[in-house]
Amino acid sequence: EAEVAQSPRYKITEKSQAVAFWCDPISGHATLYWYRQILGQGPELLVQFQDESVVDDSQLPKDRFSAERLKGVDSTLKIQPAELGDSAMYLCASSYSAGNTDTQYFGPGTRLTVL
Amino acid sequence: QQQVKQSPQSLIVQKGGISIINCAYENTAFDYFPWYQQFPGKGPALLIAIRPDVSEKKEGRFTISFNKSAKQFSLHIMDSQPGDSATYFCAASTGFQKLVFGTGTRLLVSP
Numbered sequence: 307e308a309e310v311a312q313s314p315r316y317k318i319t320e321k322s323q324a325v326a327f328w329c330d331p332i333s334g335h336a337t338l339y340w341y342r343q344i345l346g347q348g349p350e351l352l353v354q355f356q357d358e359s360v361v362d363d364s365q366l367p368k369d370r371f372s373a374e375r376l377k378g379v380d381s382t383l384k385i386q387p388a389e390l391g392d393s394a395m396y397l398c399a400s401s402y403s404a405g406n407t408d409t410q411y412f413g414p415g416t417r418l419t420v421l
Numbered sequence: 422q423q424q425v426k427q428s429p430q431s432l433i434v435q436k437g438g439i440s441i442i443n444c445a446y447e448n449t450a451f452d453y454f455p456w457y458q459q460f461p462g463k464g465p466a467l468l469i470a471i472r473p474d475v476s477e478k479k480e481g482r483f484t485i486s487f488n489k490s491a492k493q494f495s496l497h498i499m500d501s502q503p504g505d506s507a508t509y510f511c512a513a514s515t516g517f518q519k520l521v522f523g524t525g526t527r528l529l530v531s532p
Contacts, residue, residue: 310464348427348510348522349465362519397464406453406514407472412464 308332310413312398318419324386327416331380331400339410340373340383341397349397355381356404388420423448425513427523434530440498442526444511447492451513455520456485456496459508468509469496501530 311330319325331338336357341349352371354362357378366373370389375381385392395415401408426445434440444454455470471478471485471494478485484497498505511523 346525348512348525349520350522351519354519399464404517406516406518406520407470409467410520412466414462415464 310398310400310411312396312413312416314416315414316417316419318421319388320421321390322387324384325388325418326385327383327396327398327418329381329383329398329413331398332411335400335402335411336378337401337404337408338375338381339399339401340381341399341412343395343397343415345394352383354404361404385418388418390420393418393420423521425511425521425523427511427526429526430524431527432529434498434501434528436501436503436530436532438501438530440496440501440505440528440530442496442509442511442528443493444495444513444523445491445493446513448513448515449492450515451521452516453514454485454487454494455512456483457510457512457522459510459525465510498528501528503530503532506530 313328338355340352343349352366353373355375373383395417397415399410399412401410456468457465458468459465469480469483482499487494506529508525508527510525512520514520
């Protein structure tokens, strides 16, 4: 069964450092999502791509976060500089299309700890 | 208005019992209500979903009950098993808009 791949699985960094997360969606999925999940809360959408275009980044802290999906396949989420409050699980998900009934398949996530 | 309120925060059920998790929403434009199951160290996985044109949907031991007038929906897990121990999230969305997740319910099914 195809899965969404993410790396690294765990990342520990110091405040003010730069970090990057990578996501490889299920083959053929045009829509890719990055979520942030704070411990004890539900996932919150940071950015949504349709192919290589951003369709929703309203909750992305653009002063320090950036995301790209250059060829419309895999994607990278970057934080520079990292802050203590960025400690969370970063989840990538993909779906065949952007329709809300298209199932979103989540990867295992990257757990970020900022010291 | 975009919030989805979920309760309880945690739940302990004996093996064989019924687990019930409730969610409430305000945005009447929501037209898709999925439930996700998340095991430790894993991403959420879609468990079951419902559209507001039906009041109930059942898949195996999992049932969604939907009350459009009360703007509430709930997940019922019949014959709960230890393997069902996980965190459950309700969510809602409309059209091509983003999924809004509840805060999660940590379910523990005791043997």
